[in-house]
Amino acid sequence: MTLLATKNICIGFPSRHGMFVAVKDLSISVEPGEILGIVGESGAGKSTVGNAIISLLQPPGKVISGEVWFNGQRIDNLSVEQKRRLRGKKIGMIFQDPQTSLDPLKTIKQQLVETIDLHLRLGRKGSEQRAIELLEQVGIPDPKLRMLHYPHQFSGGMRQRVVIALALCGEPELIIADEPTTALDVSVQKQILDLLRKLCIEKNVGMILVTHDMGVIAEVTDRVAVMYNSQLMEIGVTQQILGNPQHPYTRSLISAIPRPDKRIERFPLVTYIEDVIEPEDEFDLSCHWLGRSRDFSMQVAEDGTILQVENLCMRFQISNSIFKSKRRYLDAVKQVNFSIKEGETFGIVGESGSGKSTIARMVTGLYQPYSGAVHFLGKEISAINHTPQVLAYRRQMQMVFQDPFSSLNARMRVMDIVAEPIMFHKLASSKEEAQQIVLDLLKLVGMSDDAYAKYPHQFSGGQRQRISIARALATRPRFLICDEPTSALDVSVQAQILNLLKDLQQELNLTMMFISHDLPVIRQMCDRVAVMQHGQILELAKTEQLFTDPQHSYSKHLLSLMPKLDMLTQRSQKTDLQALHG
């Protein structure tokens, strides 16, 4: 019997300007023991479906029409109290961010016992016993002791395990997992996905897995539904959809995923998306302000080295004490050495906490290194104290941050945001000239003219990241540091931004330091890669060499964790063959 089925449901959010329809005419079904993936980009309405099934839509959202059937019973028209009884007991839910899904002020035990006792009525002792069993099942070592801890004492992956244990408290028949691994590292992602898969098989639980990540879909789902712009594009067996997509949207979405298996020059764009403005190269950069009057007075070393890092160390104090012996430190970066040649893209890859971003912050001067030296354009910039001198070097080096939502000042217009570095470094003679430069910069990164008078919140994530790039280019730097520039963005937008960075690098002869946890992206972008773990560089190699013949065991491990997109590869082989025959 079908576990859950939605029949032509429409979900809407009434507002002053009429009804905003978030999901249109969606019909999906899940069988017991089956994992159904819902994939799509942000704003496609995929999370709304999950929330609607468990009736936790953010008010004033509601199901406008259609029916939801669970185990042969219609559930969308139940009373509030009846719906609450379903939640946790029949339908469980797992959210995206394990950092925020647990009540920070209660121990794991309190939260588990409360939920178990509510659903199973086992009493205090029984619930405690059950809680220990559950924690064991989700793979938390020493559950008896760990149970007494607070959420902040667990790592991200462990916390997500606790969240899963909590979702299992009522022994639900259906679990809705909303981006359960998006906030986690690759290695942890694999463990969590394996765990979910195992639970589905062992307990014959049905699951709806909402995600934007095709790799996750390929790895664990049985069937997949592709959503775009509030509508279902296609639904079917995962192999079929990924291997042989019928709908043009699915096809272009799949083509935009960075390929882990081979390097290609440019990312194919998701052509199905309407608001792409391809940068028109109307002006010739070589005679434009941006290209022309760049300051090349500071020479790179003879061998072309633009940045050299020697024995760089960073240590943070994690607990203070009057006694020196009792102070505890965290060595975030330990004895790191590398050099970057002009014009190349240098990648740093590693899991969270490996010290990647700390290096970037020390190179740009946001952190003062604990020891070691940063040489930039032949000068040890970490040792200069004289401000005007430092500024001259800093101007040559700019940074693009990960989160486009918090890296732009929300109270400034785009015009002022991009003009700020120009005015600060006095690179333009007048306000009018600066304004013209800003307009050109915005055009260069593919934004339309009317963008410059708007505020950041009026733009999407991808557009904001373009603005950040424009701001970074405004000082005419020679060296650009990109710290996870696309990890907060959708695949289609990621493809656009990465293409943009590649173009700009060629046109402006930029040197880039590219930090990412995403191996396929690294493969597409970088010339050389450093693999980091626990603050140390374990392997430094040419990109192709690393991907084809990794030397260090950790590199091998990381590469083995890359979601397998074999189905996609098969498809491309197939199309290659077709092309041959055709």
Next chain:
Amino acid sequence: MFSFLVKRLLQSIVVLIAVALIAFSLFKFVGDPINNMVGQDTTLDEREALRERLGLNDPFHIQFYHFISNAAVGDFGISYRHKVPVSDLIAERAPATLELSIISALLSVIIGIPMGVYTAIHRSGFISRSFMGLSLVGISLPTFLIGILFIFLFGVILRWLPTFGRGEVVAIGWWTTGLLTWSGIKSLILPSITLALFQMTLIMRLVRTEMLEVLCTDYIKFARARGLKENAVNFGHALKNTLIPVITIIGLQLGLVMAFAIITETVFQWPGMGMLFIQSIEEVDVPVMAAYLMMISLIFVGINLLVDILYAYVDPRLTIDGGAKHG
């Protein structure tokens, strides 16, 4: 924890000395205390002798040094006006003020928090809207006006409650209390409500805002997704998370309640420290003013320290030793 306490205590001492310095130097400009102490027919010589005896001719830093070293052992000198030790005066008046401010602080917490929770949960209900409307009155009307309105309504028109004084008091050792007699309790009602009204509305609005924010968090959504009952979600999970910022404000407000008591005490002729302070200002009674200010700042500093310790108790993430983080 220990090093934290030591650090905070040292900081507190610096704060207290700073307050003493500012207060003491200000009082040098409020007027000549001798004028108010002596009669019209006192000769210049006699005045000069008195001045010398009180140490008013010493240079400023010597006077300040005497003040600090005496204050450190609880000796604030002798009131110029009442001619009795300041510490006795304050000990006599303190119970009235402390009783009034603690009762009104309790009132504002006991009524303010549930009102805040209620208005956050039933955001657009009729009752919450009327609470919100009423709270505007509480925030915007000045205390003395509310006090006078209360006196007019309950004292003059309805004649239900007394409008001035503490009523009958019972002495327990040096402490005098009005809580044990009917007339004492009746006298306490109007001033404590007047004093509490502002804090109550403030706490209500703060709890409401914080609660609304907490109700939008993922862990509340996850608690709902586990099927927990509304009450368990609202009071078990949401309220506790709301309390952290609320504790800070309540702590600060408790100090303010005592300071604000000046106005309420004046309006209701309440024989507390505030009244004493106002009278001392009129009479340029420097020792009393200095002692009062020192006491208020001591209370502020003490409450702040208490709030910091409470924090660590409520929020496990803030344990000062920082519980070992496990993988």
